[in-house]
Amino acid sequence: MKMAVEPVTPGVVKVILDGRMDITGAAVIDLQFSAITGSNKGVVVDLTNVSFLASIGIRTLLLGAKAVQRRGGCFILLNPVDEVERVLEVMGVTDLMPIFKDTDAALAAASMQA
């Protein structure tokens, strides 16, 4: 699994994840993901290239979202593929954080609180 971080404006970043968010993938990104969500107020997580999401990956997303929200920020998921979105729905995650399909709209929303 790969993770890239694109700064958008001060305090706002787009995190681009790529690969399988399973036990192997989550182990690779967890530390960096937690550092990013612990230090930004607007975080858009681009899931376009995440082909698989297991419970360990949901844990990563939930912990990140909690950290951002606790500081009054905005954590947004962007463009999950159908299978990943179904996992998010079944686990109730879609009720806990916004999911956008459009990058510009997601970045605009994430920038509001920053």
Place this chain on the structure above:
Amino acid sequence: MDEVYSITLRNDHAELERMVAWVDSVVARLRISADTAHALHLCLEEAVVNVVRYAFEPGTMHDVNIALWRDAKAIHAEVIDDGRAFDPLSLELPESPKDLQSAQVGGLGIKLMRSFAGCAAYRRVGTTNRLTLSFPVA
């Protein structure tokens, strides 16, 4: 019953990558839908991660066996380990979260497994745990 495919993994999370490749190869032979293949991948990931993490004394080496087969109605998977007796299906599922801050981050794997397998059953046979997961095929 048709052919049974099987693989033996060590109780090590690094073995999960080998499992994923093996499931992909069996799925290709069984000609099942993408949705069923996804459910199978998801449930096996959760089941095996659970076994590797909780079934054994730390530092001990064990095998985890997986068998996959298909009949007219379903794809069946069985995960067998010789760890401590443990029925993952007996665990209480985390409640649906009301808000983000109160959302639990543990116990999610069992909920995923129960949601994505059409049917799940656990048996203790001798010194082994046997978890069977079935996925209906159209």
